[in-house]
Every structure is written in C-alpha cells, then in structure tokens.
Amino acid sequence: MTDKETQIEVLNDQFRLFPGTRYMGSKNKIIQDIGEILLEYEFDSFYDAFAGSNVVGYLFKTLGKKVITNDFMALSHTVSKAIIENSHQIISQEDLDFLLNTPSNQNFISKKFKGLYFEDNDNKFLDQVRDNIDKLGSEHKKALALSALTRSCMKKRPRGIFTFVGHRYDDGRQDMKLSLKEHFRINIKLFNNAVFDNIKECQSLNGLTESLNVEADLVYLDPPYFTPNSDNDYVRRYHFVEGLVKNWEGIDLQEHTKTKKFKSYSSPFSKRNETYEAFEKLIERFRSSIIAISYSSNCKPDKEELVAMLYKHKTNVLVHEIDHLYSFGNQNHKIGNNANRVKEYLFIGF
Template structure:
C-alpha cells in the first residue's frame, strides 16, 4: 500500500487505508467493489489484500488511475516508452498550448503535454493508462494545492515540484506508477454507480459528502486533469470561464436536498453484497445518526467506527478547521 502514488484528491482515503484494510480483513472473503474509487487507493488496498476488485468512478482521469494501478497486473512503461513520450512531437499538435496559454503552467510545460499526447495516442491498454496517469500525477503535483480553480501562484508553498518541469515530474511519476503495479485480479470502469451490477462479498461505498455549504463538485476542482486524461475529446469546455472549466456533472449525492434519497437508493442497489462498508464525514450535512438509520433500512446490523481525520494538506488555520471524524459504517 505504501507504493501507491499519492495524489492531492478531495476526500482521498490514503491516510485511512491501513485502518480500512483492518475492517476489510474482518469481513467475508470474496470479490469486492469500490463503487466510488476516486484516487484508487482503497481499491488498491482491497487488491493488495488478495481480493478480486472492481473499481468504478464517474470521472475519466480517476478511472484511468484505477486502470493503470488497480486493474493492471503486470504491465509497466519501459525506458524506451518514456524516451519516446518525451521526444519531440509526432504531429505538431498545440491544443493545450493554445487553449491554456497563460494559465496554470509555463508555455514549455503546455508544449510538453501536447507533445506527450502525440505519442500516447499510439499506446493502448495498460501502457496508455500508465502514461496518462503519470501525466495527471505530474500536473497535479505542479499545481499548488492540486486543484485547478485558481490560475495564480498565490498558493505557492515552496515545494520543489513547483520549480520542476512537467517532463521531469512525469518521469518521476512513471517510476512511482511502475513500482505500484502488483499481480491480482481487478477491473476498472468509468460510469454511473447505479449501472454497477456485480456480485460481491464486500461493497465499499465512499460517495461525495453533501456539504452544509459550498459543493463537492470534483469536475470544478479537477477539470484540467479530466481534460488531460482525454485530450479534451468529448468534453464540454466552458470557454467563457477564466479557468476553462468543463461543464458540471450532476450527482444527487452532492446536495443536502437530494443526498438522503440517493443514499437510500445506493444502499438498496448493493443489497446483494454480503457486507457494506460506507465512508462518510462528520462535516457533511447528513449526520452520522441519519446515515446509520438509512443503512439500517437495508442491513440486519450496522457497526459505526469513528476515526479522526483531516481533509486538507498543510498546517495552516483553514486546514486545521477541516479536522473531522470519519465515519466508517459496516453493514451486515
């Protein structure tokens, strides 16, 4: 689990993965589903424990991470692959350089992303997913706080990655991705959670947490990575926005008005699983008691585990205010 590449991702369970591994070990053996796989670290944890895993997420870039690092059992990028991706452009494309000129990264970094994509377009399968994952990891590392809601350097915290080129960060990221590849049976898919219909001993559910204020729109925060994973093909760019955002995608889990019904439907959808493991935060609009009651509608027994957690990087005052209790409910 320590080998899994870390990415600054809203709601990531990287720090909680060891504790979740203990929970999974207490449950019936058999295949598992990570229905909202996000950064992929929990699906990877399930795979590392010996379970067959299905990782699902609605975002392309997170599903690509799962394809490269969870579903992939033995493929790696070679030095020759990396040299080719880092070589001059195959076709002179400049979509990223022209679309994001003056935003996020220097012109040389944008040119590298265009050039890298010209070679990645010739890759297939796990190698393609690995290369795109490394590109996304590099871009997330160089963007302060890892989100693409701002275009200025005001959050520059002095990390060395902010001084490195994206090509240098890409090469480092390839090494981390290659090192994380482990044998085992796993699959990755990109789609709506209610289209997942697989038998499972364990269904792990980590839906977006409906906040009291603001929102949990992952597309708003990670639109550049979502576009980068697809070269913006099939994506709707909001050209009128300064940040070149992608159109928002509705999810009923993100609103305190629609979340209770959506969660009730979710727990019913996975009623055939031997056990449900549900993650949720105490700083959400839905209380732990409400969530426990919803799970209890579909399970004979519900155990609540409370873990102290902080959904932020850093030690600044805002980060400290984001300290919360992570609820882990186990429904049998």
C-alpha cells in the same frame, strides 16, 4: 491485538508503492483504520464504488482481493486501469523514448491554456506527450502514461488543483521548480513500480455508480460528502487533468471562464434533496453484500439517518468512529479551526 492483525500486515510493502495524490476526500490518512476494520469480514471481491484516488481499491488489491473500482471521473478510472486492473504491462525505456522524442504538431494546450497553469515549454511538452500517448498500442500502457502525466500536472500545481490560474499559493516547493518533463520521468517510474499481479481479475469502470450493475462480496461506498457550505465538485477542481485524460473530446469548454473549465458532471451526492434518495437506492441495490460506507460527522444524511437506512436491509449495523482532522474545499474553513475537527465514520451493514 487481534489474530487478524498478527497474521496480516495491512499496509504492506506493495501498498507503500501506491502513487498517492492530494485528491479531495482521499482516505489516504485513515487507510490503516479502514484496512483493519474491513479485514474483520470475510470477502473475496471488493467493489470500490467511488474510487477517487484509488488508495482504498489498491490496498485491497495488495491484500489479494478481486477489486472492481468505479468513478465517473476519467482521471480516477485511468489510475485504476493502470495499477489495479493492469497486472503486467509497464512503460518500457523504448516506450518512454517514443513518448518523449516523437515530434508532434499538436498545439491545443499551448494555445488554449497559454499563461493559465503552466509555462509555455511545459504546455508544449503536454501537447507532444498527450498526442504520443494515443499512439501507444496497449490500453494499459496508455493508462499508465496518462496517470503519470496527470500526477505530474497535479504535483506541479500549487495545492494540486485548477480552480485558479497563475501561481497563487506557490510555496516554492521543489515540485514547482521541476519541469513537467522531469516530473513525468519520475512518475513513469512510480507507476511502473506500482504494477503487480495479485492473481485476481481486477476491473476498472467509469460510469455513474447509481446506474451500474456490479456484484461483489463487500461494497465500499465513499461518495462526495454533502454539506451545505463546502465544495464537493470534482470537475471544478480537476477539470484540466480530467480534460487531459479525455483529450478534451466530447467536452464543452466554457470559453468565458477564466480557468477554461467545463461543465461539472451531475451527481446526486452534490444536492441535498437527491443525496438521501441516492443513499437509499444504493443500500437497497447492494443489500446482499456487506456494505461499508465512509461518511463524516458534519454531513447529511447524519449518523442516525444512515444507520436507519442500513437497518432497513441489514440485520447488523456497526459504526466505527475515526478521529480525523479534515480540510475542506471551502476557504472559510481552515485547518485548526474547531469546525474542522470532524469524525470520520465507517458504517458497516452485514
């Protein structure tokens, strides 16, 4: 055991209050390793540049760092705004009564998504609460309520995703039986409990990582993993909850699709020819920071290529290998299949 490990409990009591999801690519299962490895370095500010579920950013908030997160999904940004950027606001009983009991005549979800993901009563509830959330005074309260609402929807969906309609893969879990209203009450409590102050000014951003100027002592890059045969399209999976956060404003619904999804956001990390250049540019941009990159052994660029990219700007490069059984979006790759036993790498350039 190193001195650091005896001094700091990585997965502390506050961290255990993080409301996790089955978000694709979440580092939930290897968060202890990531925490232990990164705590070996000296840093005050931590930039989680592809925040996703926000589990990594939240861990470092609980460890006293000034955390900045970014993700181009509004879904991710909202969760970070609710429990990383926000240190004090919670949804009071009065706020909850307002959300649940104020009538609304909105019916967009009831009409547009009728029979697709949820029953009519759940859709009606979503219409009402979504409308009322906009009337909450504070941005952070809105973010908390939206986070609770999106997590409720993901919990009630088989596999937590919106790539198919109806209830295929319904495994009869209790989560499927609760109404969205019941889920929402539970999730409001969970999110309220996750709010705390670490005395640092943390910040949640919602842009393209390649276009933002952010400075931090340690920059953590966990972009979508590129492989030719797996699906790393976040909008396709989570379009319903992403649309819910944005209230489908500024979104071009693809009416002809069964799922009523909308056009995916463009990311260089979903295209083979752009991924390399995007990594090169990010590493160069953050050359004055400690750079940590999560990536996996079956992806492109491969280990040697990423190490070479880091050596262009850094004197020291270390690669940690974390054994991890990984489940891909692609249906042809089932858990238990050897092709799935990949190594999760954590590259550090310093």
